[in-house]
Amino acid sequence: MTTTERTLLLLRHAKSDWSGSLADLDRPLAERGRAQAPLAGRWLASRADSIDLAIVSPARRARETWELASAELPTVPPARLDDRVYAASTDQLLDVLGDVPDDVRTVVLVGHNPGMEQLASLLAGDAVVMRTAGIAEFGVTGGWSELGSGSAVLRGAGRSDGSSLC
16 A cells, blocks of 8 residues: 555445334344344455544444444444434535545445445446445545545455455
């Protein structure tokens, strides 16, 4: 990695439980999601040397995904809940990332579709599928505030079962 290169990791929350009558923000992970999230964490641990910051949606399923995934990392990075990530559009997610200080080299953003899939596709300049607990890893050469269409290189994408999407 060059001295100016950054890494962006997009993590879609793991499978959520739709069985109750809870508000969308309060839905927990389903049993399958509780199994997916640690696998996503292992994928992150195998790909990222270190993560400097996690930005997580306040939705319960996203917070639970990050708690289970981060437990698989050698060092758990600081995490910040950001209300803007919940139900965010691509532009809103770019605004969230644009607020990250440029001295932060590696960020994981834990959020929801369709925003995560749309952001991944915008950055890659091609369609990127983000299934539950899906991860997309990007190399970013400019500052976080410079992210936009085709501005990052898709290094890899994976699923919680460990298979690659690239």
